[in-house]
Amino acid sequence: MKRMSTVRVLAATTVAAASLITMAATSTAGASSGGLAKGAPVNIGISLSLSGDFSADGQAFQRGYQLWAKEQNAHGGLLGHKINLIIKSDASSPTQVVTNYQDLISQDHVQLVFGPFSSLLTVPAGQTAERYGYAMVEGAGGAPSVFQAHLKNVFDVSLPVANDLMPFATWISSLPKGQRPTSAYYVTSNDPFTEPQLPVAQKIMSKAGIKSLGFTVFPAEVTDYTSIADKVAAAKAQVVVLGSVDVPTVSAFMQAFEQAHYNPKAFIATAGPDQGAAFLTAVGAKNANGIMVPNAWYGGSANPLSKAMVAAYIKQYGGTPADINSDVAEAYSVGEVMTQAVEATHGFNNAKILAYLHSGKVLSSVQGPVKFNNLGENVDPTAFTFQWQGTKFVQVNPVGDPNSVKVIYPKPAWKS
Amino acid sequence: MSGSALTYAIVDGVLTGSVYALMATGLTLIFGVMDIINIAQGIFVVLGAYLSYAIQLHWGIDPFVGLLITIPTLFVVGIVVERGFMSRLKGPEKTAMSILVTYAVSLLIEGSLNMIFSVNDVQINAWYVNRSFKLFGVYFAYIYVFGFILAVVLLTALWVLLYRTRFGASVRASLADQTAAALIGINVKRVATICFGIGTAVTAAGGMVFGATNAFNASSSYDLISRLLTIIVLGGMGSLGGALVASIGMVMLEDVVGVVWSPIWSTMTFFIVLVIVLSLRPQGLFGKQLARTA
Numbered sequence A: 001m002k003r004m005s006t007v008r009v010l011a012a013t014t015v016a017a018a019s020l021i022t023m024a025a026t027s028t029a030g031a032s033s034g035g036l037a038k039g040a041p042v043n044i045g046i047s048l049s050l051s052g053d054f055s056a057d058g059q060a061f062q063r064g065y066q067l068w069a070k071e072q073n074a075h076g077g078l079l080g081h082k083i084n085l086i087i088k089s090d091a092s093s094p095t096q097v098v099t100n101y102q103d104l105i106s107q108d109h110v111q112l113v114f115g116p117f118s119s120l121l122t123v124p125a126g127q128t129a130e131r132y133g134y135a136m137v138e139g140a141g142g143a144p145s146v147f148q149a150h151l152k153n154v155f156d157v158s159l160p161v162a163n164d165l166m167p168f169a170t171w172i173s174s175l176p177k178g179q180r181p182t183s184a185y186y187v188t189s190n191d192p193f194t195e196p197q198l199p200v201a202q203k204i205m206s207k208a209g210i211k212s213l214g215f216t217v218f219p220a221e222v223t224d225y226t227s228i229a230d231k232v233a234a235a236k237a238q239v240v241v242l243g244s245v246d247v248p249t250v251s252a253f254m255q256a257f258e259q260a261h262y263n264p265k266a267f268i269a270t271a272g273p274d275q276g277a278a279f280l281t282a283v284g285a286k287n288a289n290g291i292m293v294p295n296a297w298y299g300g301s302a303n304p305l306s307k308a309m310v311a312a313y314i315k316q317y318g319g320t321p322a323d324i325n326s327d328v329a330e331a332y333s334v335g336e337v338m339t340q341a342v343e344a345t346h347g348f349n350n351a352k353i354l355a356y357l358h359s360g361k362v363l364s365s366v367q368g369p370v371k372f373n374n375l376g377e378n379v380d381p382t383a384f385t386f387q388w389q390g391t392k393f394v395q396v397n398p399v400g401d402p403n404s405v406k407v408i409y410p411k412p413a414w415k416s
Numbered sequence B: 001m002s003g004s005a006l007t008y009a010i011v012d013g014v015l016t017g018s019v020y021a022l023m024a025t026g027l028t029l030i031f032g033v034m035d036i037i038n039i040a041q042g043i044f045v046v047l048g049a050y051l052s053y054a055i056q057l058h059w060g061i062d063p064f065v066g067l068l069i070t071i072p073t074l075f076v077v078g079i080v081v082e083r084g085f086m087s088r089l090k091g092p093e094k095t096a097m098s099i100l101v102t103y104a105v106s107l108l109i110e111g112s113l114n115m116i117f118s119v120n121d122v123q124i125n126a127w128y129v130n131r132s133f134k135l136f137g138v139y140f141a142y143i144y145v146f147g148f149i150l151a152v153v154l155l156t157a158l159w160v161l162l163y164r165t166r167f168g169a170s171v172r173a174s175l176a177d178q179t180a181a182a183l184i185g186i187n188v189k190r191v192a193t194i195c196f197g198i199g200t201a202v203t204a205a206g207g208m209v210f211g212a213t214n215a216f217n218a219s220s221s222y223d224l225i226s227r228l229l230t231i232i233v234l235g236g237m238g239s240l241g242g243a244l245v246a247s248i249g250m251v252m253l254e255d256v257v258g259v260v261w262s263p264i265w266s267t268m269t270f271f272i273v274l275v276i277v278l279s280l281r282p283q284g285l286f287g288k289q290l291a292r293t294a
Helices: A002-032 A055-075 A094-106 A121-132 A144-148 A166-174 A197-207 A227-234 A247-259 A277-283 A304-317 A326-345 A350-358 B003-034 B041-057 B063-083 B096-119 B142-163 B164-178 B179-185 B188-213 B220-235 B240-260 B263-280 B288-293
Strands: A042-048 A083-089 A112-114 A136-138 A154-156 A184-190 A210-216 A238-243 A266-269 A294-295 A364-365 A368-370 A384-389 A392-397 B131-134 B136-139
Touching: A002 A136, A002 A384, A002 B003, A042 A055, A042 A094, A042 B096, A055 A083, A083 A094, A094 A121, A112 A136, A112 A326, A121 A136, A121 A144, A121 A154, A136 A326, A136 A384, A144 A154, A166 A197, A166 A294, A166 A384, A166 A392, A184 A197, A184 A227, A184 B041, A184 B240, A197 A210, A197 A238, A210 A227, A210 B263, A227 A247, A227 B240, A238 A247, A247 A266, A247 A277, A247 B136, A294 A392, A304 A326, A326 A364, B003 B136, B003 B142, B003 B164, B003 B188, B003 B220, B003 B240, B041 B063, B041 B096, B041 B188, B041 B220, B063 B142, B063 B188, B096 B220, B136 B142, B142 B188, B164 B179, B164 B188, B179 B188, B220 B240, B220 B263, B240 B263
Parallel strands: A042 A083, A042 A112, A136 A154, A184 A210, A184 A238, A238 A266, A266 A294
Antiparallel strands: A294 A384, A364 A368, A384 A392, B131 B136
């Protein structure tokens, strides 16, 4: 009886395994067939954080993807097929993002997938897409943890974040001795996007004699930053390097610094100030003056592709170039890179697209040139530092760059 | 670690903790009277913040003065939610079902707020939001001091309402035993509705201070509700005094650990304390039984 039962279990397991293999094969075939009936739309599946912690970025990404799809459709779509974006919300959850991509691929049978927002979600999303043989081009998964996952299908069109702060650190270290700050405080969220950035800056600045007065890591889920910010303020460092992922974090530190009557000579945050008008609304235009942020793109970029995108964005949503969240450009770049891959491979065959993206070809995007190494990192982009100068968001370094303007240094006093 | 950083951590803990007490009091009151775990409390706080923000933005009304509008408004919202959803929950599954229903309410409000205000973060601003004064060598932020005073006033008013009025006696009777309260002629349903309204109304004040000390959007509610729930579990579900002590204790503990050790360990330390307390007193610091006989 026991033997019979074991045989049945084995038989059932074999049948189930065979079914799974067949399903997987069918699915992969679907993904790699590349052929679409004439007039049929090309469906692109995306999971975005439309609610939860990353909702502000997620919705900016949605705008970027939608803007790209609209512009591309106005130019005939992809290989003559109208682009149809299928966007599902993952509520900023690394678990939900897996479910969403599984659904998009196995139920919605999308031809292509684009990446979600944040490095935190890109790893599980990329792993899911890899299982089905899909290429995942993304714009917000530049943390070392993404590339350390050794996913052969993930390609980040943006700047790898580890080197984001290098231009700032190099610039501040190069200041004449009389102007160069003598001390710095490094404080960061333990998010995979921010935490790896600070040691790079700390190393460069320490070499230049800028004494490190502290390196504090705080959990990503903090609801009250006051005591952490007060600790930083009490150290009275001349430079603060803040590893932030959003506007509320930067806003909380700015508020606490002002309350503690502490005004560092230079204040740079890894994210938040790059969110355009949303940042100014939260912190006030006067207080934003002098705040810096590293990035690879800004609304005033001279790149012709960027200018066209900015014009299209303003036409659709209004505002000024400074109002545009850099997430929009990151998402838009994803679409541009995928467009070039699809056109070069003459179809939607993910295996061919993967091979093409790994070929080392230099592609173009609103953020500048894109070239992937074998880890999927974009090795071509240049890191910049941007600064709020009044209500203008301007590029301030690399100092020798023709598009850089003079840095406001030291940072003006708080003006609430 | 400097002495001033530690002083700031303690001061921040007391001042900020009192504001969390305002938010958590409503949650524990609702649970105590109705056996409802109100997951929507976080979004009610955010709704209170948005109301204060909108009133100031469009009508130029100071956020503290605006409480004269937002507190009654959220009281009405609470009544509507209770009558529309909560009062329909009955039977032994009531508490479990309340989690699902209030979560649904939370999603509904979150979606509406996103549509009205977008997901971009906003912050309430007034002259006292970023300013501070120096006392005994320590800077005190006006907003936290005002928030602390507001919390003391409102929590005192709530205490007077519960312990010095006829309605309060009805509430306490309902807290102790709903069946017995009904048998002596108390309209337990009415008491529950009003308590839900009060529990929601106090979030207007907590929300206003939250919105003045943090940039926020509708999604800010998720971090808030997890924190509020742990506060009332530590304090003892249904205990008003417990919510106050746990709020101040938790925020102070987190702040001090963050300064003395590292912020990374702040939350974990709090949970270690929570586990120890619950191991010794499963009902929390001021558990239900104690609260109901207070």
